[in-house]
Amino acid sequence: MKFSVVVEVQLRAGVADPQGATIERSLPHLGFDGVSEVRVGKCIRFVVDAADEATAAREVDDMCARFLTNPVIEDAVVRVEALVG
Amino acid sequence: MSVRVGVVLFPGSNCEQDVIEAVSALGAEASLLWHGDDSVGDVDAVVVPGGFAHGDYLRPGAIARFSPVMSAVAKFAGDGGPVVGICNGFQVLTEAGLLPGALQKNQGLKFLCTTVEVRVESTDSALTCAATAGAVLRVPINHFEGNYTCSPDTLAELRADDRIVLRYVTNPNGALDDIAGICNEGRNVVGLMPHPERACNDLLGSSDGLALVTSLLVAAGAVNQTG
Numbered sequence: 001m002k003f004s005v006v007v008e009v010q011l012r013a014g015v016a017d018p019q020g021a022t023i024e025r026s027l028p029h030l031g032f033d034g035v036s037e038v039r040v041g042k043c044i045r046f047v048v049d050a051a052d053e054a055t056a057a058r059e060v061d062d063m064c065a066r067f068l069t070n071p072v073i074e075d076a077v078v079r080v081e082a083l084v085g
Numbered sequence: 086m087s088v089r090v091g092v093v094l095f096p097g098s099n100c101e102q103d104v105i106e107a108v109s110a111l112g113a114e115a116s117l118l119w120h121g122d123d124s125v126g127d128v129d130a131v132v133v134p135g136g137f138a139h140g141d142y143l144r145p146g147a148i149a150r151f152s153p154v155m156s157a158v159a160k161f162a163g164d165g166g167p168v169v170g171i172c173n174g175f176q177v178l179t180e181a182g183l184l185p186g187a188l189q190k191n192q193g194l195k196f197l198c199t200t201v202e203v204r205v206e207s208t209d210s211a212l213t214c215a216a217t218a219g220a221v222l223r224v225p226i227n228h229f230e231g232n233y234t235c236s237p238d239t240l241a242e243l244r245a246d247d248r249i250v251l252r253y254v255t256n257p258n259g260a261l262d263d264i265a266g267i268c269n270e271g272r273n274v275v276g277l278m279p280h281p282e283r284a285c286n287d288l289l290g291s292s293d294g295l296a297l298v299t300s301l302l303v304a305a306g307a308v309n310q311t312g
Contacts, residue, residue, distance in 0.1 A: 015234065016259070018194050070144055070180065072187040073234060 002083040003048050003056040007068055007076050010041035015073045044068060047083065056080050088305040091118040091128035093158065093174070095138035095149050100171065100280065104134050107282040107298050113305070120152035130167040130211075130305035131158055133174030135227065135280060145173055145188065145230050146180035155181055167211035167304040168274045172228055175266075175276030184269055184276045185243070186235030188228075192259025196229040200290065202254035203265045203279055210250045210268040211304035212275040212297050221254060222293035224279040231278040233260040233267075243267055251277055273304070 011017050019040040027035045050056035057080045064076040090108045092101045094117045105115040118125055120138075125131055139148035149155065155177070162168045162183055170178035178184045191197060200223055205216045216222075235243070240262060243249050251266035258278075266277030281294030 016189070016192070016232075018190050018192050018232075018259070022194055067147065068143070070147070070187050072179075072185075072236070073189060 001050060001052065001056075003050060003053060004081045004083050005046050005048050005056070005060050006079040007044040007060065007064060008041055008078075009044065009064075009069050009074050009076050010039055011073055012075050041074075048080075053080055053082060088113045088130065088302050089128045090115045090130045090132060090302070090305065091125050092116070093118045093120060093131065093133045093154055095120040095136070095152060095177075097138045097140050098134050098136035098173070100135035100173075100282065103280070103282045104132050104171070107285040107294070108132075108302065110285065111295075111299060111302055113302050118154055120149070120154045123153040123157055125154065125157045125161050128161075128166075130169070130301055131161055132301070133158070133168070133170040133177050134282075135172030135174060138173055138177060141173075144176075144180065146177035149177045150181040159183060162269070162271075162274045165271060165273050167301060169212050169301055170274075170276040171280055171282065172226075172231070172278055175278055176230065178274065178276045183274050184267060185239045186233055186261075186267070188230045188278070189232040189234050189259075190230050191228070191232050191257075197231070197257055198225075198227050199257070200225045200284075201257050201265075201279060203251045203277075204254055205250070205296075206252050207247045207250045207268075209247065210272045210275050210300075212266070212268070212277065212281075212300050213250050215300040215303045216296040220296065222281075222284070222296060223291040224281055224284045224294050224297075225291075226257060226279050228258070228278055231258045231260065233264040233278070235261065246270070248272070250275060251279070 281297035284294030
């Protein structure tokens with residue numbers, strides 16, 4: 001079975017995010033007031049072939065721990081969805 | 086017999102010749118170690134040089150750590166061999182788990198290409214054993230992701246064990262505790278963001294890096310004699 005996977009990599013809470021801070025400082029210059037807590041991450045999409053959703057999720061968690069994130073500064077939110085058809 | 090230094094070459098490395106020039110000028114024998122080889126051969130020290138290994142894809146060092154040569158480098162380090170990671174090489178060593186912590190984007194989001202002053206904080210490491218404690222060295226930096234960070238526990242450990250070997254006199258990139266370079270528990274693996282190999286000749290603006298490169302060769306010589 002094929003599953004569509006989205007891995008959202010973000011800096012851990014408490015880790016300084018210079019990109020987010022720069023964007024947050026820039027927005028008021030364009031007239032966008034009231035924006036806070038800007039955090040910049042990255043999004044990795046792929047398709048994985050696995051027996052079932054739980055197996056796919058386990059495999060993706062392992063990928064995150066060993067490769068897709070640097071656990072010292074990053075963590076990930078993972079979405080796994082069965083591909084229809 | 087002269088000391089043999091292996092310089093790792095990844096696709097995207099760009100400081101390997103600078104390292105070869107610097108160690109050769111001091112009488113060492115330098116050779117390149119291709120990232121796809123699974124051995125470091127018969128060397129007394131390994132340098133992981135600066136650059137953009139594997140294009141810095143995903144994160145600096147994230148792909149490089151899986152190059153076959155890195156298993157051999159880890160084994161060499163595990164056996165006590167001196168290993169130094171400079172700039173991108175430091176990032177590779179942290180990703181490979183040979184050094185703790187991580188290098189983040191610089192505070193201020195600027196690529197920094199300048200000369201900084203670093204202070205030798207500990208002379209008990211493979212890269213500082215022939216330097217003078219407290220000496221201030223003028224060494225170039227050249228990085229976008231040199232902002233060292235680690236967990237509070239790791240920082241406490243680094244401080245308690247005197248493993249912060251180099252600190253910036255004026256912090257250029259936001260690095261935690263002004264850290265410019267650290268070593269592992271065995272003190273034979275050292276990572277630093279500044280480029281001592283580019284400060285080994287007065288013609289280049291500074292020869293202060295000689296104290297560090299010489300230290301590496303002294304550490305390598307010690308291995309050569311005992312091993």
